[in-house]
Amino acid sequence: MKNLRLTALNGGPPRRTIIRVGGVSIGEGFTVIAGPCSVETEEQTLKTAHQVKEAGAHLLRGGAFKPRTSPYAFQGLGIKGLQILEKAKKETGLPIVTEVLDPRDVSWVAEYVDVLQIGTRNMQNFSLLKEVGRTKKPVLLKRGMYSTLSEWLNCAEYILAEGNPNVILCERGIRSFDTYTRNTLDLSVVPAVKEVSHLPIFVDPSHGTGKLSLVEPMSLAARAAGADGIMVEVHCNPAEALCDGDQSLNPEMFASLMNKLNHMDACMKEIAKI
Amino acid sequence: MMDLKDVRKRIDFLDSRILRILNDRMELALMARKFKASIEDNDREKTILDRIRKNSPGLINSEFIEKVYTEIIKESKTLQKKDFRLIGFKGEHGAYDEIALREWDKELIPIPCEGYHQVFEGVRTGLYDCGIVAVENTLGGIVGEVNELLVNTDLYVTGAVELPISLCLLVLHGADHREIRTVYSSSQALDQCSNFLSRNNLEAVQYYDSAGAAKMLAEDMPQGAAVIASRLAAEIYDLHVIKEDMDNFGNNVTRFLILSKEENKEEGDKCSIVFSTEHRAGTLFKALEVFAKKGVNLTRIGSIRSSMGDYTFFLDFIGSNRDENIIAALRDVEAVTVNYRFMGCYKERKTG
Numbered sequence: 001m002k003n004l005r006l007t008a009l010n011g012g013p014p015r016r017t018i019i020r021v022g023g024v025s026i027g028e029g030f031t032v033i034a035g036p037c038s039v040e041t042e043e044q045t046l047k048t049a050h051q052v053k054e055a056g057a058h059l060l061r062g063g064a065f066k067p068r069t070s071p072y073a074f075q076g077l078g079i080k081g082l083q084i085l086e087k088a089k090k091e092t093g094l095p096i097v098t099e100v101l102d103p104r105d106v107s108w109v110a111e112y113v114d115v116l117q118i119g120t121r122n123m124q125n126f127s128l129l130k131e132v133g134r135t136k137k138p139v140l141l142k143r144g145m146y147s148t149l150s151e152w153l154n155c156a157e158y159i160l161a162e163g164n165p166n167v168i169l170c171e172r173g174i175r176s177f178d179t180y181t182r183n184t185l186d187l188s189v190v191p192a193v194k195e196v197s198h199l200p201i202f203v204d205p206s207h208g209t210g211k212l213s214l215v216e217p218m219s220l221a222a223r224a225a226g227a228d229g230i231m232v233e234v235h236c237n238p239a240e241a242l243c244d245g246d247q248s249l250n251p252e253m254f255a256s257l258m259n260k261l262n263h264m265d266a267c268m269k270e271i272a273k274i
Numbered sequence: 275m276m277d278l279k280d281v282r283k284r285i286d287f288l289d290s291r292i293l294r295i296l297n298d299r300m301e302l303a304l305m306a307r308k309f310k311a312s313i314e315d316n317d318r319e320k321t322i323l324d325r326i327r328k329n330s331p332g333l334i335n336s337e338f339i340e341k342v343y344t345e346i347i348k349e350s351k352t353l354q355k356k357d358f359r360l361i362g363f364k365g366e367h368g369a370y371d372e373i374a375l376r377e378w379d380k381e382l383i384p385i386p387c388e389g390y391h392q393v394f395e396g397v398r399t400g401l402y403d404c405g406i407v408a409v410e411n412t413l414g415g416i417v418g419e420v421n422e423l424l425v426n427t428d429l430y431v432t433g434a435v436e437l438p439i440s441l442c443l444l445v446l447h448g449a450d451h452r453e454i455r456t457v458y459s460s461s462q463a464l465d466q467c468s469n470f471l472s473r474n475n476l477e478a479v480q481y482y483d484s485a486g487a488a489k490m491l492a493e494d495m496p497q498g499a500a501v502i503a504s505r506l507a508a509e510i511y512d513l514h515v516i517k518e519d520m521d522n523f524g525n526n527v528t529r530f531l532i533l534s535k536e537e538n539k540e541e542g543d544k545c546s547i548v549f550s551t552e553h554r555a556g557t558l559f560k561a562l563e564v565f566a567k568k569g570v571n572l573t574r575i576g577s578i579r580s581s582m583g584d585y586t587f588f589l590d591f592i593g594s595n596r597d598e599n600i601i602a603a604l605r606d607v608e609a610v611t612v613n614y615r616f617m618g619c620y621k622e623r624k625t626g
């Protein structure tokens with residue numbers, strides 16, 4: 001953990017970075033980011049936005065620029081997608097998290113949304129990291145699927161070094177040998193991050209497992225491990241999703257998950273007292 | 275090489291222009307009506323037809339164009355018979371002033387004017403039945419030119435509109451946001467969006483009017499260009515809105531006044547006056563004291579310097595000039611001021 005001048009605690013007094021987005025304080029309590037993988041249509045996005053808001057989500061996620069394994073897969077709606085997200089925010093009040101892929105788009109995307117997301121494939125795209133570091137928007141930095149904790153924190157350091165202190169780390173599963181799940185969700189990294197850094201740490205159980213049945217248990221486990229929040233994919237009609245339909249919760253499943261997470265509030269407080 | 279799709283795109287583009295030009299021509303026909311004793315003018319019709327017959331180029335044969343123009347003239351006369359009321363506004367179609375006047379009265383026919391001076395003159399000479407001008411903006415403050423014209427006019431204020439201004443970024447259909455380098459608009463709109471422009475490294479280029487810039491973008495299609503204008507301008511010039519509410523601070527509201535040669539005869543709830551005061555201690559206070567004593571709520575005080583050290587004041591207040599209390603207040607203010615003029619009692623419309 002050398003050279004982590006800004007990201008690491010470096011043996012100093014314990015402190016946590018609190019990031020304020022709209023009315024939400026990330027790093028204080030448990031924050032839930034929910035929404036579709038991609039903005040497909042205005043109707044689908046607004047419908048999902050209202051449903052996740054109703055169930056108690058704090059921020060809305062949705063991709064307008066999509067990094068897809070195949071160049072022939074749906075690439076996202078671009079600016080039109082950002083305009084739809086802006087409308088969803090106007091209607092629901094939920095701040096927006098969206099991924100940015102291209103350094104040329106960073107300043108533009110920042111005009112429409114509240115949190116810029118750096119995807120797992122771009123974690124070490126240093127010119128992109130510098131560019132988001134120059135904006136004043138909070139950045140959700142996903143862990144590269146082959147990256148060590150040290151490499152990951154070094155990427156956060158790039159953003160902080162450019163003058164943007166508002167970085168949220170997000171564990172989204174790493175590549176391992178098991179093919180039963182899409183990735184191996186590394187929950188041990190949550191308390192590990194807390195040991196070395198002051199930055200908030202989120203967990204993405206949707207990409208982390210790639211399996212619908214595992215999203216809820218791993219969300220609850222993330223909370224138990226001390227994560228500051230989760231980012232979960234919800235689609236108003238997962239069967240028709242253009243992207244990641246297999247791992248998206250439907251609105252009822254999401255409402256049930258929120259209910260269970262809320263019940264954990266008291267539990268976590270009890271445990272902290274012991 | 276052009277393919278059928280490209281050719282059709284050009285045809286669509288020309289059709290939009292033909293429609294806009296036809297609309298301009300109809301507007302001029304309505305303006306011509308204000309000068310003519312009667313709608314029928316056979317000599318003028320003959321001159322027009324002779325002229326177009328002589329000038330018709332290439333593929334346009336004279337029989338065809340005569341048919342087209344006979345129809346155009348027929349439609350112009352139909353419109354002239356309708357007794358439309360014309361309202362002059364500054365800028366091109368799609369200007370915020372036009373949006374405000376639509377909010378005021380949808381029945382009015384908006385006629386674009388080059389500047390505020392032309393609006394005032396057009397109303398004064400009877401070319402337009404009324405006019406609309408912007409007086410103040412929450413971000414830009416008072417519109418100096420309009421306030422100077424107001425001090426010296428004989429026109430009456432017959433209405434007011436408060437309009438939230440949403441400044442939008444407009445591009446040609448299919449344009450890539452990454453290729454935008456320059457942004458054209460009025461100096462006020464560019465000022466109000468300066469943060470957006472600097473964050474995205476865009477060069478601001480001043481244009482005489484925001485809607486005029488939109489028209490230019492649609493017709494000249496300069497490379498790497500965008501404009502800041504209204505959503506209405508995007509609709510009129512078939513442009514694509516890629517960002518709304520671009521301004522630095524939000525809460526961008528402009529207040530417009532409706533001007534007319536005749537005083538408003540209907541009941542109003544707001545009044546405007548202008549006056550100067552003698553160069554003695556306490557004269558402005560004496561004028562304001564009248565309102566305080568009568569319990570009248572002032573909504574705007576503006577001042578315009580007429581010469582060094584001499585000011586003319588604008589006062590707007592809530593109340594009707596049919597109310598005894600207001601009548602008495604105005605009598606008292608007139609007594610303690612100079613060059614006093616009552617500008618009208620009217621209704622104010624807040625929109626958005």
